[in-house]
Amino acid sequence: MKTSTSLKEMKQRHEAITMITAYDYPSAKQAENAGVDMILVGDSLGMVVLGYDSTVPVTVDDMIHHGKAVVRGAKQTFVVIDMPFMSYHISPEETMKQAKRMIQETGAQAIKVEGAKEVITTIGKLTNAGIPVVAHLGLTPQSVQVLGGYRVQGKDKEAAQQLIDEALAVQASGAISLVLECVPAPLAKLIASRLDIPVIGIGAGEHCDGQVLVYHDVLQYGVERVPKFAKIYTNMNDVVHSALQQFVAEVKTKQFPTPSHSFTMKEEVISELYGGNTNDENY
Numbered sequence: 001m002k003t004s005t006s007l008k009e010m011k012q013r014h015e016a017i018t019m020i021t022a023y024d025y026p027s028a029k030q031a032e033n034a035g036v037d038m039i040l041v042g043d044s045l046g047m048v049v050l051g052y053d054s055t056v057p058v059t060v061d062d063m064i065h066h067g068k069a070v071v072r073g074a075k076q077t078f079v080v081i082d083m084p085f086m087s088y089h090i091s092p093e094e095t096m097k098q099a100k101r102m103i104q105e106t107g108a109q110a111i112k113v114e115g116a117k118e119v120i121t122t123i124g125k126l127t128n129a130g131i132p133v134v135a136h137l138g139l140t141p142q143s144v145q146v147l148g149g150y151r152v153q154g155k156d157k158e159a160a161q162q163l164i165d166e167a168l169a170v171q172a173s174g175a176i177s178l179v180l181e182c183v184p185a186p187l188a189k190l191i192a193s194r195l196d197i198p199v200i201g202i203g204a205g206e207h208c209d210g211q212v213l214v215y216h217d218v219l220q221y222g223v224e225r226v227p228k229f230a231k232i233y234t235n236m237n238d239v240v241h242s243a244l245q246q247f248v249a250e251v252k253t254k255q256f257p258t259p260s261h262s263f264t265m266k267e268e269v270i271s272e273l274y275g276g277n278t279n280d281e282n283y
């Protein structure tokens with residue numbers, strides 16, 4: 001199991017950190033078996049496994065339900081879980097209460113929060129309470145309606161400088177790592193070099209300390225289009241489609257099930273069930 005200290009040491013020795021999302025028991029088990037360093041129970045689950053068109057409808061209960069299954073599937077892997085939309089903005093009391101539930105009820109090792117300005121003091125409070133916090137800057141999908149769409153962030157001088165300042169601020173308030181989403185590669189490179197904590201990029205280029213992608217994008221599983229920054233390593237849509245089509249066809253044509261997928265019983269018991277009438281048309 002990685003720790004915030006060992007992740008920082010990986011950064012220091014320039015060993016790339018790998019992170020992938022998982023939302024349930026089988027995906028978590030697969031991620032762990034493939035040797036990822038960290039698993040993210042992302043609120044992207046709202047879009048990729050619950051079918052919402054943004055991450056905004058996702059609740060703390062949704063996150064806990066999926067988070068518990070992920071932790072059961074990946075007991076040896078560092079699991080980070082997203083605090084969902086508005087669960088850390090209402091009041092400090094509400095934030096602490098929900099963060100406590102997320103950690104205690106799932107067994108995850110850390111939580112992740114989007115943004116900087118409004119969450120700087122929150123990161124410090126959670127850290128002081130013993131909850132490791134991962135920050136998330138750049139394209140922050142919970143604010144998609146404020147950002148005006150899923151767009152690359154930090155392209156001009158002012159926006160880039162603001163991102164640099166925010167990255168330093170989340171580190172100063174105790175964040176153990178920073179996820180940087182959809183920012184120009186040169187800006188991500190500069191931020192990663194200025195910070196001591198690992199910067200995990202998604203659409204942030206090759207110079208981050210690690211990379212994170214959404215499980216269903218990597219596998220093209222259930223998703224139709226994937227963001228430009230995602231790399232598709234296999235096409236599960238085709239694999240699943242053809243397997244399910246074959247199942248349907250084989251049942252229709254009576255090719256499935258065969259005796260090898262069935263159970264039988266003693267001949268004499270069957271005969272008794274037919275009242276000894278072995279001439280019955282169904283016998």
Ligand SMILES: Nc1nc(=O)c2c([nH]1)NC[C@@H]1CN(c3ccc(C(=O)N[C@@H](CCC(=O)O)C(=O)O)cc3)CN21
Binds near residue numbers: 047182227228229
């Ligand atoms: N399947 C999936 N993968 C993700 O990476 C992901 C989600 N869902 N849901 C939550 C957020 C939303 N994310 C997204 C969604 C769309 C784009 C996107 O369409 N980006 C444009 C680039 C726009 C530009 O050029 O400014 C693209 O063409 O990829 C990016 C990030 C990342 N996260």
Ligand SMILES: CC(C)C(=O)C(=O)O
Binds near residue numbers: 042044179
């Ligand atoms: C895209 C990653 C970083 C995320 O926050 C999520 O999957 O919810």
Ligand SMILES: [Mg+2]
Binds near residue numbers: 044082
């Ligand atoms: Mg997220």
